[in-house]
Amino acid sequence: MSTAVVVEAPGEHRLEPHTPREPAAGEALVRVHAVGICGSDREVYQGNRPEGYVRYPLTPGHEWSGTVEAVGAGVPASLAGRKVVGEGFRNCQVCDRCHAGETTLCTAGYEETGFTQPGAMASTLTLPARLLHALPADADLTAAALLEPAACIAAAAIKANARPGERVAVVGTGTLGMFAVQFLKAGSPAELLVVGTRPDRADLSKRFGASDFRTRDQDLPDDFDVVIETAGSASAARTAASLLRRGGCLVLTGIPAPGAEGLDPTDLVVRQLEVHTVFGAPPDAWAHTVRVFGAGLLDPLPMVTHELPLDGFPQAIELVGSGDPKVGKVLLRP
Numbered sequence: 001m002s003t004a005v006v007v008e009a010p011g012e013h014r015l016e017p018h019t020p021r022e023p024a025a026g027e028a029l030v031r032v033h034a035v036g037i038c039g040s041d042r043e044v045y046q047g048n049r050p051e052g053y054v055r056y057p058l059t060p061g062h063e064w065s066g067t068v069e070a071v072g073a074g075v076p077a078s079l080a081g082r083k084v085v086g087e088g089f090r091n092c093q094v095c096d097r098c099h100a101g102e103t104t105l106c107t108a109g110y111e112e113t114g115f116t117q118p119g120a121m122a123s124t125l126t127l128p129a130r131l132l133h134a135l136p137a138d139a140d141l142t143a144a145a146l147l148e149p150a151a152c153i154a155a156a157a158i159k160a161n162a163r164p165g166e167r168v169a170v171v172g173t174g175t176l177g178m179f180a181v182q183f184l185k186a187g188s189p190a191e192l193l194v195v196g197t198r199p200d201r202a203d204l205s206k207r208f209g210a211s212d213f214r215t216r217d218q219d220l221p222d223d224f225d226v227v228i229e230t231a232g233s234a235s236a237a238r239t240a241a242s243l244l245r246r247g248g249c250l251v252l253t254g255i256p257a258p259g260a261e262g263l264d265p266t267d268l269v270v271r272q273l274e275v276h277t278v279f280g281a282p283p284d285a286w287a288h289t290v291r292v293f294g295a296g297l298l299d300p301l302p303m304v305t306h307e308l309p310l311d312g313f314p315q316a317i318e319l320v321g322s323g324d325p326k327v328g329k330v331l332l333r334p
Contacts, residue, residue, distance in 0.1 A: 003334075004122030005313045008057045010047025015311055020124040023072035028079060028129040030086070034145035034307070035120040036063030037316045037330045038175070039232075044115065045317050050258075054115050061119030061332075062088045062112060065144035068132070075129040083139050085147045087131040087286055088113040104280035112280075121310060123334045133290045142307075144293070145331055146300035150179045151281035151289040153230070156251040157183040158285060159276040162226040164188040169224045170210075171240040172231030173201035175303055175329055176253055178208055180228045185209030186297045195220065195239060196231070200325050204302060224248060234260035241273060249274040306330040 004018035023029045041060050043049040068082050091098050092108035113119050113127060135144055153176055162168050168189045170180040173196035184192055185208065193212045194205040202213035214220060216239055225248055229240035232254025241250055241263055250273055256262075268275060281289075292298050305328035308316050316330045 002123035003310055004059050005061075005310055005332075006057050006059055007045055010045065010056075013045065013313060015313075018122045018124070020069075021126040023070055023075070023126050023129075025073040026075060026128055026130070027072040027126055028068050028075055028084075028132060029070040030066040030084060030125045030127070030132075031069050032061075032064055032066040032120045032123060032125055032334045033141040034065055034331045034333050035061040036145050036148070037320050037332065038063060038149065039320065040115070042317055042320050049115070053110060058115070059118045059122050060114045061121035061125075062114030063145060063148040064120035064125065065135075065141040065147070066120070066125065067141070069124070071129060079129060079132070079134070083135040083137065083141055083144070084132045085135065085144055085286075085290070086113070086125075086127060086133065087151075087281070087283065088115075088148065089280055090117055090128070090131075101282055101284060103282045121313065121332060121334070133286050135290065136294045139294070140301070142304065142331065143300040146175065146303065146329060147289055147293060148281070149175050150293070150298060150300065151286045152176065152253060152278060153179040153183055153228070154289040154292070155278045155281045155285035156180065156228050156253050156276070157187075158288065159278065160184075160226045160228055160249055160251045162187050162189060162249075165190045166225040167191040167193075167223070168226045169193040169195060169228075169240075169243050171195045171227060171229045171236050171243070172254065173198050173205060174230065176230035177201075178204060178303055179298070179300075180230055180253075181205055181208040181210050182298050183292070184226075184228070186292065191224075193221070193224065193243070195243070198325060207302065208299070227251070228253065230254055232256055234262060237263055241267065244271070244273055246271045247273070249276070251276045251278065253278045255279075300329075303329045304331060307333055310334050
């Protein structure tokens with residue numbers, strides 16, 4: 001029987017029968033292969049998601065991969081049978097930000113798969129076909145389930161615009177941090193430093209291309225050209241800024257707790273730092289991610305440590321918040 005996870009309200013969930021919704025015009029029906037769990041899903045379950053960024057009851061799941069089973073009117077029939085991943089933001093396509101390609105800044109308001117619209121913690125997902133990105137026929141769908149966080153980091157890498165031969169660094173060693181290492185390594189840096197709080201991530205960082213690994217309590221340099229921060233804390237942001245040379249580029253992707261003290265504006269101005277932020281991934285970042293993945297330059301599988309069936313949802317949420325260094329990426333397999 002097809003099933004779906006439904007979070008009725010914070011702390012309340014159930015597994016219920018799932019009936020696939022036939023695709024309307026412009027839509028596609030996808031058979032879900034795997035769906036990732038991240039801190040945002042934990043926020044949804046615990047009720048910590050900011051107001052306006054979740055709508056209950058809800059089927060979560062914004063990181064996913066699958067295969068197209070059917071398409072609606074107006075969608076090329078050749079899409080059926082293709083392996084795909086999909087953008088989460090349900091942008092309006094007509095506001096000035098959407099026309100500029102900045103779909104994560106859509107002025108029509110926030111709508112996203114797995115938060116305000118039904119997500120992929122179900123046997124199937126029906127969504128606008130324009131959000132889909134087709135994968136190579138031989139793509140590993142388990143690995144592809146991690147391409148949503150990879151796309152967010154691709155957005156950061158595009159903004160960072162690191163040039164070959166520059167000295168680059170990543171602060172944070174979670175899923176986002178490990179993807180940042182891989183994207184930056186693909187740009188042929190002269191040096192690639194990873195800074196984190198977990199010494200156990202040193203080997204994985206170097207496997208992905210880091211030339212050095214240090215913890216925040218060690219002596220750190222202050223002359224890097226580009227730094228991408230992925231840890232999601234105010235202290236990590238400050239550490240990231242401290243690594244930069246005057247005029248360097250900082251890209252922040254983590255989201256600290258509300259009310260966190262931020263960067264020192266005097267320091268930013270005096271050192272003339274270039275600062276960018278990322279929330280979600282626009283279409284160009286998704287397209288870049290799929291190309292890099294297809295070229296074999298992204299290796300998500302080493303980050304996956306647990307795969308559970310849909311009824312393992314509560315266990316998956318606990319694993320994500322456990323702080324256990326043996327827990328990496330957790331996937332549900334509908």
